[in-house]
Amino acid sequence: MQIATSLIAAIVLLTACQSTPAVKAPVTENPVPSAVLTWTATLPPTFTSSPQPTLTPSLTPIPSLTPTETPRLNIAPTLPYTDVHFIYHGDRDKPYVALTFDLCQKPEYPAWFDRGIVDVLTRYDAPATFFMGGDWMRTHVDETLLLASNPKFELGNHSWSHPDLPGLSEETINSEIVKTQNLLYQLTGRQGKLFRLPAGKYDDLTLGVIAWNGLYTIQWDVETGDPDPTIDAARMNWAVRERVQNGSIIVMHANGRGWHTAEALPEMIEYLRRQGYVLVTVSQLLGLEPIP
Numbered sequence: 001m002q003i004a005t006s007l008i009a010a011i012v013l014l015t016a017c018q019s020t021p022a023v024k025a026p027v028t029e030n031p032v033p034s035a036v037l038t039w040t041a042t043l044p045p046t047f048t049s050s051p052q053p054t055l056t057p058s059l060t061p062i063p064s065l066t067p068t069e070t071p072r073l074n075i076a077p078t079l080p081y082t083d084v085h086f087i088y089h090g091d092r093d094k095p096y097v098a099l100t101f102d103l104c105q106k107p108e109y110p111a112w113f114d115r116g117i118v119d120v121l122t123r124y125d126a127p128a129t130f131f132m133g134g135d136w137m138r139t140h141v142d143e144t145l146l147l148a149s150n151p152k153f154e155l156g157n158h159s160w161s162h163p164d165l166p167g168l169s170e171e172t173i174n175s176e177i178v179k180t181q182n183l184l185y186q187l188t189g190r191q192g193k194l195f196r197l198p199a200g201k202y203d204d205l206t207l208g209v210i211a212w213n214g215l216y217t218i219q220w221d222v223e224t225g226d227p228d229p230t231i232d233a234a235r236m237n238w239a240v241r242e243r244v245q246n247g248s249i250i251v252m253h254a255n256g257r258g259w260h261t262a263e264a265l266p267e268m269i270e271y272l273r274r275q276g277y278v279l280v281t282v283s284q285l286l287g288l289e290p291i292p
């Protein structure tokens with residue numbers, strides 16, 4: 001209860017600190033947008049195998065996993081709509097920190113998967129949250145199943161095609177969210193509760209549609225700069241040491257465009273734990289799930 005109270009205070013404070021006006025969840029008699037009621041999910045026509053990563057030595061081949069035979073619904077169960085939760089960090093009074101990794105992919109600009117990151121997290125028994133693009137999952141089914149096989153990894157939604165959501169129609173924004181929710185559910189049986197904005201860009205409509213889908217919008221307060229190839233592991237770790245504090249959410253990339261991320265992680269995890277921080281998933285950071 002104390003965490004929840006502090007969290008609500010943090011959310012209110014955060015919302016008040018945004019450069020744009022505070023966003024309130026629309027309250028109407030029927031707050032579900034028409035697009036939710038009329039949109040029909042369709043599976044992408046094919047699941048292609050992922051391209052072999054070729055960029056850096058840390059991008060190693062992925063072992064094949066056999067998809068489960070359990071039949072699943074094609075449509076993820078609808079989450080109840082929620083107030084807008086626009087989160088940059090968790091409780092500043094608790095020593096929890098969340099490592100997060102985005103799996104961005106525009107269909108016309110295929111990405112990869114940095115297996116080295118998973119190897120390090122597994123070696124350190126470190127929880128982490130992965131925000132999965134729908135199109136990325138479509139072309140990386142085995143990798144999606146690999147991530148889902150680790151109970152310490154939380155899986156969130158990172159839109160289908162990684163567009164700039166502000167300016168798009170309500171129906172298009174909804175489709176970006178729902179298609180991704182459905183594919184994550186079809187592949188893994190998991191129902192994500194979290195959404196990460198492509199490039200962190202938002203407007204009131206975007207935040208409203210995310211909330212209508214029952215999801216929390218998760219930004220970050222520690223940027224490592226890992227999509228920039230000139231930012232090496234030492235620089236990434238310097239950024240973390242400078243900026244991390246209680247409740248921090250650290251953003252990195254696991255789609256092969258976090259150039260030195262796997263290399264930076266061991267020192268990062270050791271430093272955070274030495275400082276007394278406890279690594280948790282984002283849902284644990286926010287009190288949505290218990291911390292084991």
Ligand SMILES: [Zn+2]
Pocket residue numbers: 102103104105158162197198199
């Ligand atoms: Zn992204």
